[in-house]
Amino acid sequence: MSFNSLGLSEPLLKALSRQGYKTPTTIQEKAIPAIFKGGDLLASAQTGTGKTAGFTLPLLQILSESPVQRKRPIKVLILTPTRELAAQILMNLEQYSQFLDIRSTVIFGGVSANPQINALQKGVDILVATPGRLLDLESQHKLSLSQVEHLVLDEADRMLDMGFLRDIKRILRLLPTKRQNLLFSATFSKEIKQLANTFLTNPAIVEATPENTTVDKINQTVYRVDKKKKPALIIELIKKGNWRQVLVFTRTKYGANKLAEKMSKNGINAAAIHGNKSQNARTKALADFKKGTVRVLVATDIAARGLDIPLLPHVVNYELPNVPEDYVHRIGRTGRAGANGEAVSLVSIEELDLIKNIAKLIGFNPKTKTLEGFEPTDEIVEKPKAQKPSANRNPRSNQGRSNQRKSSGNKPKRRRY
Numbered sequence: 001m002s003f004n005s006l007g008l009s010e011p012l013l014k015a016l017s018r019q020g021y022k023t024p025t026t027i028q029e030k031a032i033p034a035i036f037k038g039g040d041l042l043a044s045a046q047t048g049t050g051k052t053a054g055f056t057l058p059l060l061q062i063l064s065e066s067p068v069q070r071k072r073p074i075k076v077l078i079l080t081p082t083r084e085l086a087a088q089i090l091m092n093l094e095q096y097s098q099f100l101d102i103r104s105t106v107i108f109g110g111v112s113a114n115p116q117i118n119a120l121q122k123g124v125d126i127l128v129a130t131p132g133r134l135l136d137l138e139s140q141h142k143l144s145l146s147q148v149e150h151l152v153l154d155e156a157d158r159m160l161d162m163g164f165l166r167d168i169k170r171i172l173r174l175l176p177t178k179r180q181n182l183l184f185s186a187t188f189s190k191e192i193k194q195l196a197n198t199f200l201t202n203p204a205i206v207e208a209t210p211e212n213t214t215v216d217k218i219n220q221t222v223y224r225v226d227k228k229k230k231p232a233l234i235i236e237l238i239k240k241g242n243w244r245q246v247l248v249f250t251r252t253k254y255g256a257n258k259l260a261e262k263m264s265k266n267g268i269n270a271a272a273i274h275g276n277k278s279q280n281a282r283t284k285a286l287a288d289f290k291k292g293t294v295r296v297l298v299a300t301d302i303a304a305r306g307l308d309i310p311l312l313p314h315v316v317n318y319e320l321p322n323v324p325e326d327y328v329h330r331i332g333r334t335g336r337a338g339a340n341g342e343a344v345s346l347v348s349i350e351e352l353d354l355i356k357n358i359a360k361l362i363g364f365n366p367k368t369k370t371l372e373g374f375e376p377t378d379e380i381v382e383k384p385k386a387q388k389p390s391a392n393r394n395p396r397s398n399q400g401r402s403n404q405r406k407s408s409g410n411k412p413k414r415r416r417y
């Protein structure tokens with residue numbers, strides 16, 4: 001299949017060839033014709049599938065086919081959960097529309113509203129927005145949504161996770177009832193289905209897994225290690241392996257800061273990116289990471305959501321996510337665009353159940369290694385059935401372990417991964 005056969009116009013084809021895109025991705029093959037048909041769409045696709053082009057290309061073409069109105073009312077509204085994703089969508093729109101007379105802009109919180117208001121006042125055809133700033137500027141009458149013809153809800157599942165449901169409902173009430181609705185979500189939870197039912201009419205349903213599925217091209221390794229040795233292990237892996245561009249996931253913002261500081265002290269240029277950082281600090285960290293001046297970007301799940309960093313060679317789960325699907329999202333950041341990627345997870349004893357659930361989801365056990373000098377000492381020792389209660393109250397104490405080892409015929413079972 002070629003972009004040409006999807007019915008895209010010359011100016012778009014020219015822009016795509018400048019981007020170096022040769023063939024459409026699965027989601028593009030499925031979503032583009034469905035959007036051209038004009039009906040609603042429910043698409044299951046996550047970052048990395050090429051979903052952004054999947055909705056921006058047909059919408060750009062549809063807009064370019066109707067005459068430009070002098071005042072340029074907003075015709076397309078694209079809602080996204082995070083500022084970074086919003087900025088990336090705008091960047092894609094600008095790339096794809098470089099040979100078209102279409103104006104796009106982005107609005108999000110955390111930065112001054114004035115430049116955004118100025119851009120809006122000049123008139124824009126496509127507005128990319130995060131919900132809070134959109135409602136804020138709408139309530140100040142800095143923009144009008146009364147002529148929106150196409151609505152895109154991107155990463156809808158993450159929007160719900162971030163508590164945007166109320167805002168989304170408020171925004172829906174500000175839109176004309178006759179419009180095309182496109183909902184993109186990485187997962188189809190009950191909540192997403194409920195949301196889809198409230199505003200989609202007979203949607204076409206399309207699905208796409210990432211171009212490089214986790215099973216395919218991503219080399220996944222688990223390092224079993226004691227929790228307290230994780231900082232030293234990750235530093236060792238990065239230094240010994242001479243890893244250049246590493247995205248590291250932590251569970252908490254505090255943990256992200258602490259780890260980035262520790263790495264910097266150990267001569268590895270690192271920056272943290274999370275919701276407590278100012279927008280400027282986040283943008284700078286991401287730009288420095290892309291340029292290569294920052295070698296390690298430590299991120300929380302939400303901050304990393306939607307970050308588009310092409311050809312990322314290494315992703316590290318410093319701590320495993322609670323939700324197995326998040327593991328797939330995280331490691332989907334590596335091995336993009338046909339390149340092989342490496343995903344490493346540092347797993348302490350407390351996380352063994354999490355990695356089991358992940359293995360169940362992806363359908364296999366990632367290979368497990370230990371690094372010399374970092375062998376785990378905190379193995380769980382399960383109580384043998386006949387054991388006296390007093391013999392091993394504390395399974396982690398050396399005393400308890402040596403007692404068990406001595407009890408012949410009633411060997412403790414060790415849980416390993």
Ligand code: AMP
Pocket residue numbers: 020021022023024025028046047048049050051052053308310337
């Ligand atoms: P997305 O899933 O929209 O975040 O896109 C992931 C990455 O794939 C982005 O860097 C896009 O520029 C890139 N991309 C999108 N479509 C194509 C394509 N057809 N061929 C090659 N790269 C693409």
